[in-house]
Amino acid sequence: MADVTVLVVGGGPVGLFLAAELRLGGVRPWVVERLEKPDQSKSDDDRGLTARTMQTLDLRGLGGPVRAMTEAALRRLAASTGEEPKDLAELMASLGMADFKGDFATLPLIDHDGRLQDLAPPLMVMQGEFERLLESRVAVRRGVEVVGVEAGEDEVTAVFADGTRATAEWLVGCDGGRSVVRREAGFDFPGTEPSMLARVGVVTYADELPLEPGMHRLPGGILAIAPAPTPSMTIEFDPERFDRNEVLTAAEFEASLRRVSGHDIAVTAIEQPMRITDNARQSSTYRRGRVLLAGDAAHVHSPIGGQGLNLGLQDAANLGWKLALVARGVATDELLDTYTTERYPVGAQVLRDSRAESALLRTDPQTEALRGVLGDVLREPQAARTLLELSHGLRIRYGDIGTFDPDVQLLDGRARYIGPLTDVVVPWADRVSVEPADGPGRLIRPDGYLAWTGTDPDGLRAALSRWFGA
Structure with a gap:
């Protein structure tokens, strides 16, 4: 592989968006991804894009195509009910979502009196469609796995699984929560161990289910149960340690299901199995010399609340133009120090909120009482607005005057x-x-x-x- 100016490790949404930002800034990055082809298990996953993320995408002319994807999916859903809505607002109303603005730890945030009309729920998109949109702007070299990073004062060398190497002036790890770049470059990753464990899969049951399909909060945990092809889920709290490298089996899911539900439910098969925890960690800096981190490589937390992708895309928006200026030699690398200064507090706030949601998911009597009190508080429009603005990134501010201007479009990245x-x-x-x-x-x-x-x-x-x- 030839020497490059910027090497982006990770061809997911964050790496792709960062690469597109670098190209706008006048730098042609190389993006490498260890997977030979996109992960099909994630391609149909819904991802919620918050208001600030949509405003960021609008800057680059990407908001319209993303909204079109969402509208097409919602129209397919509405068509199954025989509805023919005229626009997106009417479409949301036809699906019973006109007043729904979001949730916090599954507590609904509802616009009871019309005072939250300026806020919309996260825009749901299929990850596969979103990645294809971003990949139309940059090229990805697939099947290239980074196994080592050797950082010097003036360059960074990436070592690949096939024994080849590439030298770059700058390297950015967008390679997820188990980031090889983060580990090999010596970044720390302090945080908290899991307090909950969710087991998810499309489950085949031996007998008729003793519980109604849907979400159940029970003394043993939380259960979302449904016949295939709809996924089922169990959530247990204070879990014992488990081997992340072992695949979730039908027997393990069945044991969890019985503990949570209190019923001897038999599971004969499980497909698309996965485990999810609220492990929450954040690197104390997003830059070590010529190596930087973005997205889950820099911070991980529970997926409840849907903040991860948004946080990563906004990392990329903050870093891309700065790194492009430095890589072109028109700005000093001191500009890159502002990346951690500005983005670390945003990540820390998301981790705080994520931990709060995990705590509120518990099903013990004290937490149930707290959820009842908080539910009453959240009926007040201003209380609901506070949580919505936090979760949508609408309160992000860089410095004393650094508010976001939603009325500009910067298609050229300048x-x-x-x-x-x-x-x-x-x-x-x-x-x-x-x-x-x-x-x-x-x-x-x-x-x-x-x-x-x-x-x-x-x-x-x-x-x-x-x-x-x-």
Whole structure:
């Protein structure tokens, strides 16, 4: 493999989006993925994209295609009921979701009085379709497994399973929760051990089920039971240690099912088996020299709440333009230090909220009482709004003024100055576009966040130098 400027390890959504951002920034990255072909077990999985993620995708013209995917899937669902809705809002109403905005630990967040109309539930997309959309923008070299990382002061060498090597100026690990890059490059990964264990699979039962299909909160845990092809799930708390490398078997699922349900239910087969925990960990830094982490490689937590993919995509949006500027030599690598500074607190907040959801899932009498109290509180619109804005990433702010501007579209991946014409921006014309406007000026970063606002030319010049190089 030839030497490259940036090597992205991991061809999932986060790695693909990061690579697309790097290309917009003028860097042609290499993306390597150990799987020969996309993981079919995940291709039909629903993934919820939150409001801030959709705003980020809108910056690059990806929001429309994603919404079209969702609408097509919902229309197929509505067609099975004989409905013919006119638009997406009517479509949601026809499926009984007009007032549903989301949930927190399965406690529903409902718009009871119309005061949450500006908030929508996460947009559900099939992971396979979403990956194909992103892969249309970048190429992936599949069947290339990284087994070692050798980092020096001026370059990084990736060692592949077939014995070949590649040297890059920069390497980014987007290779998931069991990241080889994170381990080989010496990143730490502190956090908390699992407090719950979910077992999931499409299960064949020997006899008629003694419980109604659906979700059941029981003294032994949580049970979601259904005949095939709908998946079933058990959740038990304070689990014993288990071997992650061993495949979940029908016998193991049956034993868990009996403990949770209190019934002697017999399982004859299980397909698409998986275990899920609320193991929560976060690297204390997302950069060590010329090696960086993004997505699950930098942080893992329970999938309950659906924050993982969103957190990773927003990592990529924050890192892509910065790394492109540094890799092109127009900004110093000090710019990359702002990646950890800005994204670490966001990841820490998501881990905090994820741990809170895990605690609220418990089925002991004290937690059930707490869920009852919290359910009453969440009927108040402002309380529900707080949780919704947190889960949607709408309260993310970088620095004192770094709010997101949802009204711009930055299709070319460049920053934008919006304000009175000034010669101050001219030296950065290859990195910053100009949009004449009256009033105070605004400098919008490529990721949509505000970098500067005001009328002082010296302040604008300082912001341009800080974020976009000398």
